[in-house]
Amino acid sequence: MSSDAGTATAARAPGERLPRLASALGSYVGFVPAVLLLGLCFLVPLGIVVCYSFWDTVDYAVVHDWTLGNYRYFFSVGAYVSTMWATLWVAVLSTVIAIGLAFPFAYWLSRYVPRKIRTPLLVLVIVPFWASYLLRVYSWLTILGEKGVVNRFLHWTGLTSHPLGIFLYDRPAVILVLVYLYFPFGALTLYSSIERFDWNQLRAAMDLGASPLQAILRILVPQIRPGIITAVIFVFIPILGEYLTPQIVGGTGGVMIGNLIVNFFQEAEYTRGAAISLLVAGFIVVLLFVFRKSLSTKEAYGA
């Protein structure tokens, strides 16, 4: 990067080659720590994972024979493929619900709540982050479990005579907890982009004959699209890689692709685990590529 810029400048002004080069390099010095960090902690491990995914495991040891076998194996086992699809729809559904709750919240907060009260409300949204992730997930066991709050309440009202196990250890519980975990990301991202909106535009749209819903969909949503996409990215992508939540509240019925990866690595099947990891990562890269386009379109409205 830095050498590119240096030669480009030098080509334009050969007489001042050295000072120009120095200042061009100087302006990139700030990137050095980030580049080192990225290289050591991201690119090198990624390279190892890529290699592993094309190597073979023999007797719990990785052997350097190039093969597509890990990928073939994944797609040959029906349970794995269906877990992949289940992961996708759980992630999609959780994202839709989380964003679906976050949007009205952000809308209400920025349109109707006086500025003075907004900060305390936003702090309330962030408060859960003060407790550890594990704690927050485990706390759902005490809500949904057989001795949990829900069952005790039902028993107390006399609606049930014995505790129900249906609240835990399946996909609905996973989705519920994922929505709970990722709602704040959606809410904060959406709020920061809706907050700057000029509400007179909605009134103008309704004055011109739009219904409230039409006004929101045609006037507000297109203008905050980058914010919506960012929110979706912040919610959907981490959910794809979730494994603790499905493990703790999902039981055997709530397995997601993250759990498969963990299992493979725990059983020393490093190469198969690497292949699945890379499939997920590749999918995310493709998604980001698609999103990136809609993130940049018309942001400046031709100004």
Place this chain on the structure above:
Amino acid sequence: MTTVPPLADADSRPDTAGIDLRGVVKQYGTQAALRGLDLQIRDGEFFCLLGPSGCGKTTTLNLIGGFVAPTEGEIWIQGKRVDQLPPHKRPVNTVFQSYALFPHMSVLENVRFGLKMDRVPRDVSSERAAQALGLVGLEEFGSRMPAQLSGGQQQRVAVARALVKRPAVLLLDEPLGALDLKLRQRLQIELAQIHRDVGTTFVYVTHDQEEAMSMADRIAVMNGGRIEQLGTPEEIYRGPVSRFVADFIGDSNFFEATVEGAVAQLPDGSRVACAGGRSGAATLMVRPEAIVLHGGDGSIAGHVVQTSFLGSYIRIAVETPAAGAPVIVALRDGAAVPALGEGVMLSWTAADGVVLEPGPAA
């Protein structure tokens, strides 16, 4: 007042074609924004709501537009009661002060938006939108984005966007407030022209008396949630009903006076001409340009403390025992200008001495 204004008669005629506010009260919590408003706006007229900030102009406009519901009273537009209807069910469109153009749509798409909401076929709506842009002189700008236009152009797009729906009433809330004086004066002329071209009723809110005077057929001067006076610019200027109105519209001189018939006695004992109308303690109001510098019967004496050349006229300030503050006199350019400190005699015709309720300066 000696001249009977031609429209005075029509005031009492119920006008079902226009806008009719009957006993409208708007309460925000315990605070009353409007306290019993009765107002008839005629079909096709250019009507101004004029008053200081906070007097209830925007509230009145929002009530007509349907953005705010009245606490009490009825609102009729073209013979139909509308106070329970949502904004888009009323034959009314609004030009917002901030323009509220949609920044993600081209100028043409902005103007077409209202027709699209009405499901007007695309070819018809495109043509009507182009027409509306022509009306405001922006036919060449349809493909631009709002951010690429100047403030004045954006304002005209907002007018076109509202007018394209051919509303019976166009509401404008201080639409020129954000523009500089020169541009504002030009757009005032343009808006008046557009009003004549389309024949739509314009209800125009402003706190700028000059703006109201230059464009309106009739003006309602508002104060504290009430209409203080309603009339043509000339009626209001020549015959203000209160010290507030006289003060708000144009320059004026006030004298404490005791009135008897057509004669007013001022604090220094001098007796001057007035229009009468009430007797006893009163405030006498005389416009600067109604005062002439010559002595004789019914004049007051003073001396010049300041003269200012203001281009189209010369303003002199005269200190006199007859009034608490210096009396302002506007002399037409070319008149003989007295020197500073020179003694002068001031007088006016009886019709120009307007008698108002007594009261301290506003």
